[in-house]
Amino acid sequence: MLKNRVIPALLLKGGGLVKTTKFKDPKYVGDPINAIKIFNEKQVDELMVLDITASKEGREPNYGLIEQFAGECFMPLAYGGGIKTVEQAKRLFASGVEKVCLQTAALDNPALVTALADRFGSQSVMVSIDIKKDWLRNPQVYSASRAKVIGTNWLDLLHQLIEAGAGEVLLNAVDKDGTLSGPDLDLIQKASKAVEVPLIAVGGISSLEDIKAAINVGASGVAAGAFFVYFGPHRAVLITYPKYEELEKLLKTE
Amino acid sequence: MTNSPVYIIDTGLANIGSVARMIQKIGGAAHICNNPNAIGSNGKIVLPGVGHYDHGMEALNKHGFDAEFWDEVIKRDVPVLGICLGMQLLCRSSEEGTSHGLGLIKADVKKFRFAQEENLKVPHMGWNIVEPGVENPLIPNLETEQRFYFVHTYKVVPDDDNIVIGWANYGGVFCAAFQQKNIFGAQFHPEKSHQFGIELFSRFIAL
Numbered sequence: 436m437l438k439n440r441v442i443p444a445l446l447l448k449g450g451g452l453v454k455t456t457k458f459k460d461p462k463y464v465g466d467p468i469n470a471i472k473i474f475n476e477k478q479v480d481e482l483m484v485l486d487i488t489a490s491k492e493g494r495e496p497n498y499g500l501i502e503q504f505a506g507e508c509f510m511p512l513a514y515g516g517g518i519k520t521v522e523q524a525k526r527l528f529a530s531g532v533e534k535v536c537l538q539t540a541a542l543d544n545p546a547l548v549t550a551l552a553d554r555f556g557s558q559s560v561m562v563s564i565d566i567k568k569d570w571l572r573n574p575q576v577y578s579a580s581r582a583k584v585i586g587t588n589w590l591d592l593l594h595q596l597i598e599a600g601a602g603e604v605l606l607n608a609v610d611k612d613g614t615l616s617g618p619d620l621d622l623i624q625k626a627s628k629a630v631e632v633p634l635i636a637v638g639g640i641s642s643l644e645d646i647k648a649a650i651n652v653g654a655s656g657v658a659a660g661a662f663f664v665y666f667g668p669h670r671a672v673l674i675t676y677p678k679y680e681e682l683e684k685l686l687k688t689e
Numbered sequence: 690m691t692n693s694p695v696y697i698i699d700t701g702l703a704n705i706g707s708v709a710r711m712i713q714k715i716g717g718a719a720h721i722c723n724n725p726n727a728i729g730s731n732g733k734i735v736l737p738g739v740g741h742y743d744h745g746m747e748a749l750n751k752h753g754f755d756a757e758f759w760d761e762v763i764k765r766d767v768p769v770l771g772i773c774l775g776m777q778l779l780c781r782s783s784e785e786g787t788s789h790g791l792g793l794i795k796a797d798v799k800k801f802r803f804a805q806e807e808n809l810k811v812p813h814m815g816w817n818i819v820e821p822g823v824e825n826p827l828i829p830n831l832e833t834e835q836r837f838y839f840v841h842t843y844k845v846v847p848d849d850d851n852i853v854i855g856w857a858n859y860g861g862v863f864c865a866a867f868q869q870k871n872i873f874g875a876q877f878h879p880e881k882s883h884q885f886g887i888e889l890f891s892r893f894i895a896l
Contacts, residue, residue: 436858438816438836478883480816506710511838511881531706533840533881556740558812558840602812633810655810 439686440480440656441646443663443676444637445470447486447516450500454660455487456613458565458579464664464672467500471507474663477676482508483536483605483658485563486516490539490580495519498526505531515563515605521550528555536605538563539580542592545599552600561635562596563605564589566622574622577609590629603633605658611639613661618649627653643677643685650686692718694732695894698775699723700748707880708737708772715887717894725758730765733893737880738774742798742843743786745774759791768871768896776867776874777845785843793872796847796864803860812842813859819877825854825868827875827892835885837865837877845876 445467446453452470453461464470467484474482484504489496496517505512508531515536518524524535540547541562551560567577567584575584576592593604606626608619616639623636633655640646640659649657666673677685695712699705699721712719712735722728738745749755762769771779780790783798790798803809819837821830828835837857844863847853855866855875866875873893879886 436817437813437839440815475883505707509707509711509714509881509883509886511840511878528704529706531704531710533704558814558842559739603814631810633814655815 438480439650439654440635441677441682442481442483442513442635442656442658443474443479444483444485444658444660445664446660447484447497447500448488450497452664453487454613454664458577458582458609458612461487465674468503468507470664470674471504473674474676475507475509477674478679479510479676481511481513481656483513483515485514485536487579489517493517495523496527498530501527501532502530513561515561519547521547521554524551524555528559534559534561534603536561536563537601538565539578541596541599541601542576542578542585542587545596548596548599548601552602557600557602557632560601561603561605562601563607564593564596565607565609566619567609568619574625590625593626593630597630597632601632603635604630605635605637608636608638614639615641615661615665617641617645618657620648620652623649623654624652643681647685692716693894694718694720694729695735696728696732697721697735697737698749698752698754700738700745700752700754704739704880705737708735711880711886711890712894715891715894717890723752725753730761730767733768733896734762734770736769736771736775736778738772738778739840740774741786742774742777742783742790743788745778746786746788746790749778749791756791759793763793763871766871768893769873770893771872771874772880773841773876773878776876777843779872779874780845783843794845794847794852794867794869794874795849796845796852796867798843799846800843801859807860809860812840813844814840816882817857817859817865817877819855819857819865822853822856822866823851823868826896827868827873827889828855828866829892837875837879837882837885839865839877841876845874
């Protein structure tokens with residue numbers, strides 16, 4: 436049967452890899468090509484690279500760098516950051532990316548999601564939704580590039596973007612980002628009940644048990660940053676990924 | 690390892706770069722080519738593809754990879770590996786479109802259909818195990834499991850299960866790979882399947 440995916444999510448800033456905490460305070464964790472080579476050797480299920488400043492700076496994807504990433508990946512690669520047009524996405528697919536991930540452009544212009552799905556198939560279009568909880572712990576949609584909460588109802592937005600053609604949803608719990616404090620299971624469960632397409636949960640993963648918990652409440656896949664790039668209580672940078680046999684044992688369905 | 694050229698058919702529909710990179714990685718000579726006249730009968734052919742069935746057939750015909758070309762391929766016994774949509778185009782027809790396929794394989798392409806309570810998502814996307822079918826040179830019977838990366842909404846349904854060289858299970862078993870003489874097809878993406886894909890391409894190159 437189909438396996439649940441466990442996906443390292445790497446954040447790109449100015450050509451280097453960084454790791455944020457609650458979307459702030461990016462810390463340099465290393466050279467992306469080197470990290471991707473290591474993840475390739477470790478045979479990760481899939482890899483995700485998100486350029487966290489492209490949209491903020493109104494910049495296009497760094498095609499040259501992304502092509503180098505794809506050249507090191509003998510597994511599927513998803514890229515997000517700064518994509519605004521069909522032509523840009525086409526260039527990314529030509530350079531070896533399997534999926535594009537949209538947030539800013541999807542919020543501004545859901546028609547782009549439709550245009551991409553029509554042209555390249557919905558399986559290659561992922562939308563990323565960042566959720567911040569307000570003081571009453573209600574989920575609010577957060578725009579990462581504008582660094583603020585926007586008023587749209589999060590479940591309505593999910594439905595709208597899937598209706599528009601998104602084939603996969605990346606659900607990011609902003610308050611959990613980089614904290615290694617466990618996933619927001621309640622959020623993941625609500626989202627996975629609401630959507631038909633595969634849901635990838637990210638934010639807060641700190642252990643194999645966290646991965647299993649997120650999958651048990653309905654995630655098709657789990658992505659993580661800090662868990663795969665930090666090691667130990669002092670957050671030493673060390674790239675790790677569980678062995679296939681470990682994941683197999685962990686995620687085996689009874 | 691033989692160094693006979695591997696011609697990757699490029700009709701603008703697939704991520705041919707990753708196929709070429711994997712073939713180069715294992716020491717093969719990959720040639721990306723969009724013109725049937727550039728293909729020599731001493732080599733092997735990979736037909737990758739993603740996207741809509743009708744667009745796939747249209748692109749093949751537009752570039753001259755027409756019935757006459759495939760007749761020659763069969764006659765000269767040139768090994769062919771169709772990947773994903775490429776595999777489906779080797780069949781007779783697809784529920785996805787109205788175009789006739791190449792018809793080299795007696796099979797039709799049908800959509801995954803599941804009862805709601807099965808809770809299975811379409812497309813079938815992610816890693817799945819492929820069990821070897823009839824004895825064949827690409828997917829051998831090994832003690833260790835072989836897993837591959839899939840992304841597809843339609844599946845190949847052959848008339849005769851004796852051409853199936855790999856089975857996968859998604860709400861029921863389906864044909865993940867087939868072989869009829871020199872014509873091979875894989876529904877999954879070996880170029881995105883780590884060592885499992887590398888091994889499969891190595892076996893194809895060694896044919």
